[in-house]
Amino acid sequence: MVKVTYIAHDGTETTLDGAEGDSVMATAISAGLDGIVGECGGSMMCATCHCYVDDAWSDRTGPRKDGEDDMLDCAADDVKDTSRLSCQIKLTAELDGLVVHLPSSQL
Template sequence: MAKITYVEHGGTEHTVEVANGLTVMEGARDNNIPGIEADCGGACACSTCHVYIHPDWVEKIPGKDDMEEDMLDFAYEPDPARSRLTCQIKVTDEMDGLIVQMPEKQI
C-alpha cells in the first residue's frame, strides 16, 4: 500500500492510501478525487486521467510505453518530461509518497 497525494490544479491536496496492484487512476476514482475523470475506465483510450508527476518522482516510476505516449498527445498541455496517464501507473510499495498534480482541465 502506498500513500499518494493528488494535487488539484487550484492547490487542494488529497492524500490517500492506494492498494498495491491498483492504478493511480483507480486510487483517485475509489477515493472520489476531483480532477481525474477517467472516461475510458483505464483502457488507455483517452487522456482524461492525465497528471503531471512531481519532479522528485519522474525517475522513480516505470516509464511510458508507446500507447501512453500516443494518448498523451491528446492531453491538455502535456509536459514531455512529467505528463503521465494515471491509468498506466500500477501502485507498488515503492510509490509511497508519490505526488501527482492535475492539469487545469481534462480533455
C-alpha cells in the same frame, strides 16, 4: 497501503491510501476525487486521467508505456516531460508517498 498525494490545479492537496497493484487513476476514482475523469476505465482509449508526476518521483514511476505518448497527444491540458496517464502508473511499495499534480482540465 501506498500513500499517494494528488495536488489539484488550484493547489488543494489530497492524500489517499492506495492498494499495491491499483493504478493512480483507480485510486483517485474510488475515492471520488475530482480532477481525474478516467472515462475509458484504464483501457488507454482516452486521455482523461492525465497527471504530472512530481519531479522528485518521475524516476521511480518510470517511462511512459507503449501507446501512452499517442494518447497524451490528445490531452486537454499542456503535455510536459512529466506527463503520464495515471491509469498506467501502478502502485508499488516503492511508490509510497508518490506526489502527482493534476492539470486544469481533462476534457
